[in-house]
Amino acid sequence: xxxxxxxxxxxxxxxxxxxxxxxxxxxxxxxxxxxxxxxxxxxxxxxxxxxxxxxxxxxxxxxxxxxxxxxxxxxxxxxxxxxxxxxxxxxxxxxxxxxxxxxxxxxxxxxxxxxxxxxxxxxxxxxxxxxxxxxxxxxxxxxxxxxxxxxxxxxxxxxxxxxxxxxxxxxxxxxxxxxxxxxxxxxxxxxxxxxxxxxxxxxxxxxxxxxxxxxxxxxxxxxxxxxxxxxxxxxxxxxxxxxxxxxxxxxxxxxxxxxxxxxxxxxxxxxxxxxxx
Amino acid sequence: xxxxxxxxxxxxxxxxxxxxxxxxxxxxxxxxxxxxxxxxxxxxxxxxxxxxxxxxxxxxxxxxxxxxxxxxxxxxxxxxxxxxxxxxxxxxxxxxxxxxxxxxxxxxxxxxxxxxxxxxxxxxxxxxxxxxxxxxxxxxxxxxxxxxxxxxxxxxxxxxxxxxxxxxxxxxxxxxxxxxxxxxxxxxxxxxxxxxxxxxxxxxxxxxxxxxxxxxxxxxxxxxxxxxxxxxxxxxxxxxxxxxxxxxxxxxxxxxxxxxxxxxxxxxxxxxxxxxxxxxxxxxxxxxxxxxxxxxxxxxxxxxxxxxxxxxxxxxxxxxxxxxxxxxxxxxxxxxxxxxxxxxxxxxxxxxxxxxxxxxxxxxxxxxxxxxxxxxxxxxxxxxxxxxxxxxxxxxxxxxxxxxxxxxxxxxxxxxxxxxxxxxxxxxxxxxxxxxxxxxxxxxxxxxxxxxxxxxxxxxxxxxxxxxxxxxxxxxxxxxxxxxxxxxxxxxxxxxxxxxxxxxxxxxxxxxxxxxxxxxxxxxxxxxxxxxxxxxxxxxxxxxxxxxxxxxxxxxxxxxxxxxxxxxxxxxxxxxxxxxxxxxxxxxxxxxxxxxxxxxxxxxxxxxxxxxxxxxxxxxxxxxxxxx
Numbered sequence: 001x002x003x004x005x006x007x008x009x010x011x012x013x014x015x016x017x018x019x020x021x022x023x024x025x026x027x028x029x030x031x032x033x034x035x036x037x038x039x040x041x042x043x044x045x046x047x048x049x050x051x052x053x054x055x056x057x058x059x060x061x062x063x064x065x066x067x068x069x070x071x072x073x074x075x076x077x078x079x080x081x082x083x084x085x086x087x088x089x090x091x092x093x094x095x096x097x098x099x100x101x102x103x104x105x106x107x108x109x110x111x112x113x114x115x116x117x118x119x120x121x122x123x124x125x126x127x128x129x130x131x132x133x134x135x136x137x138x139x140x141x142x143x144x145x146x147x148x149x150x151x152x153x154x155x156x157x158x159x160x161x162x163x164x165x166x167x168x169x170x171x172x173x174x175x176x177x178x179x180x181x182x183x184x185x186x187x188x189x190x191x192x193x194x195x196x197x198x199x200x201x202x203x204x205x206x207x208x209x210x211x212x213x214x215x216x217x218x219x220x221x222x223x224x225x226x227x228x229x230x231x232x233x234x235x236x237x238x239x240x241x242x243x244x245x246x247x248x249x250x251x252x253x254x255x256x257x258x259x260x261x262x263x264x265x266x267x268x269x270x271x272x273x274x275x276x277x
Numbered sequence: 278x279x280x281x282x283x284x285x286x287x288x289x290x291x292x293x294x295x296x297x298x299x300x301x302x303x304x305x306x307x308x309x310x311x312x313x314x315x316x317x318x319x320x321x322x323x324x325x326x327x328x329x330x331x332x333x334x335x336x337x338x339x340x341x342x343x344x345x346x347x348x349x350x351x352x353x354x355x356x357x358x359x360x361x362x363x364x365x366x367x368x369x370x371x372x373x374x375x376x377x378x379x380x381x382x383x384x385x386x387x388x389x390x391x392x393x394x395x396x397x398x399x400x401x402x403x404x405x406x407x408x409x410x411x412x413x414x415x416x417x418x419x420x421x422x423x424x425x426x427x428x429x430x431x432x433x434x435x436x437x438x439x440x441x442x443x444x445x446x447x448x449x450x451x452x453x454x455x456x457x458x459x460x461x462x463x464x465x466x467x468x469x470x471x472x473x474x475x476x477x478x479x480x481x482x483x484x485x486x487x488x489x490x491x492x493x494x495x496x497x498x499x500x501x502x503x504x505x506x507x508x509x510x511x512x513x514x515x516x517x518x519x520x521x522x523x524x525x526x527x528x529x530x531x532x533x534x535x536x537x538x539x540x541x542x543x544x545x546x547x548x549x550x551x552x553x554x555x556x557x558x559x560x561x562x563x564x565x566x567x568x569x570x571x572x573x574x575x576x577x578x579x580x581x582x583x584x585x586x587x588x589x590x591x592x593x594x595x596x597x598x599x600x601x602x603x604x605x606x607x608x609x610x611x612x613x614x615x616x617x618x619x620x621x622x623x624x625x626x627x628x629x630x631x632x633x634x635x636x637x638x639x640x641x642x643x644x645x646x647x648x649x650x651x652x653x654x655x656x657x658x659x660x661x662x663x664x665x666x667x668x669x670x671x672x673x674x675x676x677x678x679x680x681x682x683x684x685x686x687x688x689x690x691x692x693x694x695x696x697x698x699x700x701x702x703x704x705x706x707x708x709x710x711x712x713x714x715x716x717x718x719x720x721x722x723x724x725x726x727x728x729x730x731x732x733x734x735x736x737x738x739x740x741x742x743x744x745x746x747x748x749x750x751x752x753x754x755x756x757x758x759x760x761x762x763x764x765x766x767x768x769x770x771x772x773x774x775x776x777x778x779x780x781x782x783x784x785x786x787x788x789x790x791x792x793x794x795x796x797x798x799x800x801x802x803x804x805x806x807x808x809x810x811x812x813x814x815x816x817x818x819x820x821x822x823x824x825x826x827x828x829x830x831x832x833x834x835x836x837x838x839x840x841x842x843x844x845x846x847x848x849x850x851x852x853x854x855x856x857x858x859x860x861x862x863x864x865x866x867x868x869x870x871x872x873x874x875x876x877x878x879x880x881x882x883x884x885x886x887x888x889x890x891x892x893x894x895x896x897x898x899x900x901x902x903x904x905x
Binding site: 029039041043047048051054055058208209213 | 495500525528529544564572
């Protein structure tokens with residue numbers, strides 16, 4: 001083989017040039033791959049959130065998040081704006097912290113530590129998904145779907161330049177009648193700001209895009225969380241079987257951890273877009 | 278990490294030895310692979326590259342044939358062609374192409390050529406084949422994901438193929454799939470099941486691109502052999518790396534758009550649909566924006582043309598330097614112009630949308646960025662021409678196609694400067710001028726780059742040479758034919774002939790070009806026939822061609838020519854050679870070429886590092902002795 005002639009060990013010169021033994025980015029290829037995947041996935045989420053912004057900016061009416069997300073499980077009668085989503089967000093961030101601890105234990109080659117903190121990480125992820133399921137269920141029960149939106153508004157007829165037109169007065173959470181599949185003004189006859197709705201007002205459904213975007217984007221994020229939980233469970237089983245102990249390092253925990261933190265970070269933006277703005 | 282150079286561990290390439298690596302690399306040490314492991318579900322990057330190439334070639338034949346079908350309709354709208362009925366059945370009743378299927382053919386031609394041939398078939402083939410060979414790696418970072426990437430492409434191909442045979446026909450809303458045409462099944466038969474299959478196929482294709490791209494980038498960054506500094510990589514590898522980066526960042530956005538469009542179709546959401554009436558009846562959609570889809574689509578769509586052209590540019594740079602026996606002119610300028618194109622490719626997408634009601638102020642920003650792309654493009658063109666200047670040019674088919682690439686890239690690029698202006702676009706938008714522009718600059722040019730690459734690396738791929746005579750015929754007929762097809766389209770476009778029309782005979786002002794349309798169609802048929810000849814040459818030569826007997830038939834400097842004539846999985850027998858110099862030392866120091874594996878001689882400075890005032894070339898240009 002002529003190729004063999006090139007194979008003499010040549011270790012002279014070639015200083016300050018990476019020589020194939022250590023990685024130039026101080027990261028293994030697997031970790032780099034995860035970083036590039038995250039970058040790639042960030043563009044997917046960015047496209048969705050930019051779309052959300054574009055559609056919302058061009059919408060005439062948009063529900064007030066304080067009036068939409070004000071329910072809490074087992075709490076009736078009291079409005080707690082953004083209360084539940086705060087709990088959800090806290091759980092997800094806490095889960096990220098647990099995974100950080102698991103990575104740390106991995107560096108110490110402490111198998112039991114990894115298993116313990118991964119377990120809590122998985123519990124956190126699953127709890128977040130449970131919360132999301134409850135919230136979705138609650139909103140659907142209120143009548144929010146891809147093609148209906150109870151978070152509407154009311155108008156009153158007024159005479160403008162000699163013509164009678166309906167003028168926007170305020171937002172109202174409409175009551176959903178499951179039997180008739182229709183919306184009506186709420187029983188207390190109050191708008192979202194607690195104001196009395198005049199008798200001559202007529203009501204309209206909210207923008208359907210709110211439901212479309214909410215279910216699509218939080219659903220896409222929830223799908224990411226679900227795959228994350230699944231990967232964490234596989235990771236936990238592998239770790240429990242001692243695969244990483246034998247391999248001599250827990251880098252896989254770190255790689256999946258990167259994904260988990262990314263999903264957490266994305267939630268911050270989703271939270272911002274739907275709940276805060 | 279000294280033990281890395283122990284071959285037994287080197288094949289694992291990562292001392293951490295992840296589980297799957299053992300399957301990928303070590304198998305050839307342990308047992309003979311059976312046929313299926315070796316050629317079908319192969320994890321060898323070389324086999325995967327060839328798989329991409331062959332599937333891409335099959336799709337190119339299908340996509341090319343479709344263009345012949347609709348060219349027949351455009352040239353002879355009143356004639357009937359029994360062959361069309363033989364191929365298309367009830368879509369061409371009595372040999373007359375139906376209007377619905379004309380659009381389906383146009384859509385499929387675009388989709389197949391852009392995605393399956395010029396993305397998968399070009400970057401998929403050569404990134405896979407050349408990256409590990411040229412950077413000195415045993416295989417890709419993750420051979421398993423690499424295999425998965427190819428099989429996702431197969432899955433995507435299969436779904437698209439199925440859509441060709443369903444009763445309502447394949448998608449027919451254009452390869453851009455603009456809603457509402459693509460969103461509403463009532464719009465056209467092709468917007469029924471065909472569109473669903475199109476979106477599913479594209480989603481699988483994006484997964485394939487992502488799996489491949491992650492591999493290409495990490496392999497280039499992390500798996501270079503000893504001494505393979507970034508600025509010692511061949512320009513091919515640079516081009517493949519940036520192509521993969523563009524793909525990783527732009528395809529996810531198309532994925533998002535495809536999923537959203539599918540939601541609009543299946544679940545009744547209104548992302549891209551606003552108040553629409555069909556046959557007097559209001560549809561159950563409100564609030565969305567079809568223009569939004571155009572933005573999302575072209576955020577991929579424009580970088581996509583660079584995904585197509587960059588690998589061709591890389592291949593041409595390499596082929597041109599080898600067969601001119603000269604260092605590539607402006608190596609670093611080439612790299613930074615690729616980088617410039619990569620960045621600019623993400624901020625020009627709205628130049629496809631000047632006529633969509635875009636704010637003229639916004640349009641002017643996109644015009645500026647679009648025209649800026651001319652700068653790195655021109656740098657590359659001048660560098661190629663200067664590489665040829667005073668070279669000892671070998672006019673073999675690979676080199677001819679590389680030169681042809683530059684010719685087409687100039688011709689098509691110049692018209693791009695006109696189209697990039699939003700004011701001129703008012704006249705030229707959606708006319709044959711656009712068709713001529715993008716077919717020349719991105720379609721044909723990329724094909725020429727691909728041909729150059731195939732002719733050049735065929736001996737490495739199959740250990741045999743392609744038939745050169747057929748290669749010459751292929752090149753000259755294709756070159757003349759390419760201009761014969763697309764040059765006249767500029768005139769059609771400038772006089773306002775719109776693209777995508779089924780029949781021009783009903784318009785007096787366009788009917789005058791009937792003879793020109795016949796001429797174009799005849800040229801297209803000839804080019805198609807010659808390219809079938811190329812395919813035959815390819816397969817015949819792969820089996821029966823003249824055998825390669827020397828390791829380095831072209832006298833090239835790069836690492837792939839240091840592998841055995843038929844490299845096994847793992848590429849090098851024994852250790853991977855170390856690299857000591859940049860890849861373009863041709864006609865230097867009195868020698869024809871110096872391989873990358875040869876250490877620098879005493880006092881020698883690497884060529885691309887020296888300034889113009891530091892003489893290094895001791896081989897004087899004839900007639901100018903003493904000046905150097």
